[in-house]
Amino acid sequence: MAPNPPSPQEFPTPCGKVLMDYSKDVMKLGFSLLELLSEGLGLNGSYLKDYMDCCHISYSCNYYPPCPQPELTMGTIQHTDVCFVTVLVQDDIGGLQVLHQNHWVDVPPTPGSLVVNIGDFLQLLSNDKCISVEHRAISNKVGSRMSVACFFSESPWQSSKLYGLITELLSEDNPPKYRSTTVKDHTSYLHNRGLDGTSAFSRYKI
Numbered sequence: 663m664a665p666n667p668p669s670p671q672e673f674p675t676p677c678g679k680v681l682m683d684y685s686k687d688v689m690k691l692g693f694s695l696l697e698l699l700s701e702g703l704g705l706n707g708s709y710l711k712d713y714m715d716c717c718h719i720s721y722s723c724n725y726y727p728p729c730p731q732p733e734l735t736m737g738t739i740q741h742t743d744v745c746f747v748t749v750l751v752q753d754d755i756g757g758l759q760v761l762h763q764n765h766w767v768d769v770p771p772t773p774g775s776l777v778v779n780i781g782d783f784l785q786l787l788s789n790d791k792c793i794s795v796e797h798r799a800i801s802n803k804v805g806s807r808m809s810v811a812c813f814f815s816e817s818p819w820q821s822s823k824l825y826g827l828i829t830e831l832l833s834e835d836n837p838p839k840y841r842s843t844t845v846k847d848h849t850s851y852l853h854n855r856g857l858d859g860t861s862a863f864s865r866y867k868i
């Protein structure tokens with residue numbers, strides 16, 4: 663959706679306008695979140711947005727049909743998001759779960775609310791101050807479910823910038839836990855590896 667949104671003809675007719683309108687608002691929200699997260703990390707408010715080579719926004723629009731035997735399958739398997747931040751809107755069916763202290767915890771839908779996830783790159787940049795949450799979506803037999811995840815990242819195809827611990831956060835007490843990587847390298851590693859449910863971070867551990 664950004665920086666180069668598709669042309670209106672490329673969208674399915676019912677959702678083109680609504681996605682474009684939503685994009686404008688969710689971008690404002692995403693940039694405010696990046697500002698707050700920068701401040702939370704003790705950095706200048708514009709730090710994270712400026713640090714990203716080019717803010718790339720993509721969507722994953724998920725449709726989960728009802729399933730007669732949900733215990734035999736999975737909606738979206740365990741993973742972390744390959745981005746800085748994700749803003750997710752879900753309908754009222756439910757199914758999203760996060761891994762907390764080795765237990766799967768439901769993230770029940772709250773009308774009018776959005777879910778914000780930290781992604782892999784923010785964990786890498788912040789040296790684990792922000793944690794890229796393991797999550798999944800389970801299937802259900804109640805009815806079909808939809809969710810739209812908006813990822814704030816950088817285009818894996820357009821940038822070869824190396825992302826690692828933010829230098830301002832580096833100190834004797836806070837040495838880098840991970841080696842730097844590019845969005846392209848991390849994305850292609852995950853695509854080749856597939857969704858096997860293991861953490862991607864062990865690969866970068868120093």
Ligand SMILES: O=C(O)CCC(=O)C(=O)O
Nearest residue numbers: 722724738758799809811
């Ligand atoms: O459907 C959901 O609630 C989660 C979707 C998700 O994790 C994703 O698209 O990355």
Ligand SMILES: [Fe+2]
Nearest residue numbers: 742743797811
């Ligand atoms: Fe996700």
